[in-house]
Amino acid sequence: MTAAPQTTPRTVIETRGLTKRFQGLVSVNNVSFQIAEGETLGVIGPNGAGKTTLVNMISGTLTPSEGQVVFEGQVINDVPAFRRAHLGIARTFQVMKPFHGMTVLENVAVGALFGRGAERSMAAAKEKAREWLEFTGLGRRIDANAEALGGPDRKRLEFAKALSMQPRLLLLDEVMAGLNPVEVDEVVDLIKKIRSQGMALLVIEHVVKAIRSLSDRVMVLHHGEKIADGDPTRVLEDPRVIEAYLGKRRT
Amino acid sequence: MKRLILPLAVLVALALAFLPMVGSDTMVQFGINALLLATLAQSWNILGGFGGYVSFGNSVFYGLGTYGTAIAMTNYNLPFGVGLVIGVILAMIGAALVGLPILRLRGPYFAIATLGLNGAMMAIFSNLPIAGSNIGLVLPLARNDAMFYELALGLLVVCTLTVLWISRSRYGMGLIAIREDEDAAGVMGVNATLWKVSALVLASIFTAVAGGIHAYWSTFVDPASAFDSTLNVRMVIMCVFGGPGTVFGPVIGSFVLSAVYEVLAAQISTAAALLFGFVIVLAVVFMPRGLADVVKGGRAISWRYFIRNIRENRL
Numbered sequence A: 001m002t003a004a005p006q007t008t009p010r011t012v013i014e015t016r017g018l019t020k021r022f023q024g025l026v027s028v029n030n031v032s033f034q035i036a037e038g039e040t041l042g043v044i045g046p047n048g049a050g051k052t053t054l055v056n057m058i059s060g061t062l063t064p065s066e067g068q069v070v071f072e073g074q075v076i077n078d079v080p081a082f083r084r085a086h087l088g089i090a091r092t093f094q095v096m097k098p099f100h101g102m103t104v105l106e107n108v109a110v111g112a113l114f115g116r117g118a119e120r121s122m123a124a125a126k127e128k129a130r131e132w133l134e135f136t137g138l139g140r141r142i143d144a145n146a147e148a149l150g151g152p153d154r155k156r157l158e159f160a161k162a163l164s165m166q167p168r169l170l171l172l173d174e175v176m177a178g179l180n181p182v183e184v185d186e187v188v189d190l191i192k193k194i195r196s197q198g199m200a201l202l203v204i205e206h207v208v209k210a211i212r213s214l215s216d217r218v219m220v221l222h223h224g225e226k227i228a229d230g231d232p233t234r235v236l237e238d239p240r241v242i243e244a245y246l247g248k249r250r251t
Numbered sequence B: 001m002k003r004l005i006l007p008l009a010v011l012v013a014l015a016l017a018f019l020p021m022v023g024s025d026t027m028v029q030f031g032i033n034a035l036l037l038a039t040l041a042q043s044w045n046i047l048g049g050f051g052g053y054v055s056f057g058n059s060v061f062y063g064l065g066t067y068g069t070a071i072a073m074t075n076y077n078l079p080f081g082v083g084l085v086i087g088v089i090l091a092m093i094g095a096a097l098v099g100l101p102i103l104r105l106r107g108p109y110f111a112i113a114t115l116g117l118n119g120a121m122m123a124i125f126s127n128l129p130i131a132g133s134n135i136g137l138v139l140p141l142a143r144n145d146a147m148f149y150e151l152a153l154g155l156l157v158v159c160t161l162t163v164l165w166i167s168r169s170r171y172g173m174g175l176i177a178i179r180e181d182e183d184a185a186g187v188m189g190v191n192a193t194l195w196k197v198s199a200l201v202l203a204s205i206f207t208a209v210a211g212g213i214h215a216y217w218s219t220f221v222d223p224a225s226a227f228d229s230t231l232n233v234r235m236v237i238m239c240v241f242g243g244p245g246t247v248f249g250p251v252i253g254s255f256v257l258s259a260v261y262e263v264l265a266a267q268i269s270t271a272a273a274l275l276f277g278f279v280i281v282l283a284v285v286f287m288p289r290g291l292a293d294v295v296k297g298g299r300a301i302s303w304r305y306f307i308r309n310i311r312e313n314r315l
């Protein structure tokens, strides 16, 4: 591994010219960005813009075709997903992936057992899991089987699982999709609470109001390319963004 | 219900330990076979039931256990215990060597890759002079069924205790996470390759000891009986019938199926295999998640449970 050029110490995650091709299709094209400690980057873009693919490359689910993923100054392209989890990268899945044969509590305990905190004892892991479930509002479903949860509760479970890993970087892929406005506000409050603990956050969301209130910066992807990155208000009023994103979604 | 299972299991194990003192010779012999089969099903359960990886290669570890024991005892005059250790070491090495490349394959591809292992081993051992080539080896006669019975029972107890530990440990949580969603498990920090390979190695230990005990008991080993893929099929059937991924399901499943087979074979020897197959098809249709799932339902169990299973499986 060649020595990574020094990045500013406060940068948690950085991508350099990240590209992913599937056969002919380029779903992420030369995307570079950074997120600093305690910072929240909102990511928006129309369906198929490459948002999930970007998250997949950062979490290690997919390997990039080109470019680099740099975590806390270290190039991690060749680091397998489970080791990235140990380093402190956690994510949620847009297509939720609860562990069916387990209770809600056990699902979250997996994060405490295997994540950055790597708790060795089951009892301690379950205690931590219980706290995160209370935090995400799932406290009353602790002993339910994961498959018994409805849509919104499944979203909360995904969230609690990622949080229990004690990440430094949290990638949230549409955790608010399918929630009603009241539930969206609840999740926004939760995210604001964890952000105050110094975590770097990447939030993919279609709910523009939530993105506006959460993000320190907003990045816009379109056909796999980054077309804007900056102050939320300015980006969301950019005519190119409105045409590419909002125009297409006819909102 | 749940609180009763553990003390009940201890009582059953204690009661079984006294069988050689009161039972007939045929009963003890039936017991040895049933206990060894239960151990095989229980060890298959470790990777198959908890990790969700269906292996048809576990019978290879059984074969390595039989040959390790047989070669040590006949060619080198080593005691039985040393033979068992050699068999276990061979099986563990085999499991690691086989596991590392093919456990990278997912789901059905893994199962298919394990299918060829028995044939390959049979070919190798048929041409090994030290293993008696295709004639096999004859072990010294022990004539002590009670001892073999107690050994088989002890092995099953240790194997089941191991599975009990797995079901309550961090290790087991990792295996179940892999079974339910390997990508999600990896992203949450589970080293799937290490977990799967170690599960196969762990399974190979108990499987090999069972093979070694059987070799000494039957005093004869040859390639066809050592590397018998139908033995692997029986492990899968017994485990799945009882309840994969549970602690006592595979044991109960094997006992029930061994008894059913024994009764069928005694009554109508020729059609026994056919009827046995029929019983298994019915079991899979009516209780696809095994006996343990039926028992878990407790009192609520009724014909509705079976009807629902049929509906869910679109039969």
Ligand SMILES: Nc1ncnc2c1ncn2[C@@H]1O[C@H](COP(=O)(O)OP(=O)(O)OP(=O)(O)O)[C@@H](O)[C@H]1O
Pocket (backbone or CB within 6 Å): A022, A025, A027, A045, A046, A047, A048, A049, A050, A051, A052, A053, A054, A094
């Ligand atoms: N594994 C894959 N194989 C082939 N093509 C893929 C794969 N994953 C994603 N794609 C394609 O890459 C493009 C980007 O997909 P991606 O899921 O990243 O979009 P997205 O921005 O997350 O969209 P959405 O808002 O619908 O979630 C799409 O055209 C998709 O079909």
Ligand SMILES: [Mg+2]
Pocket (backbone or CB within 6 Å): A051, A052, A053, A094, A173
């Ligand atoms: Mg997406």
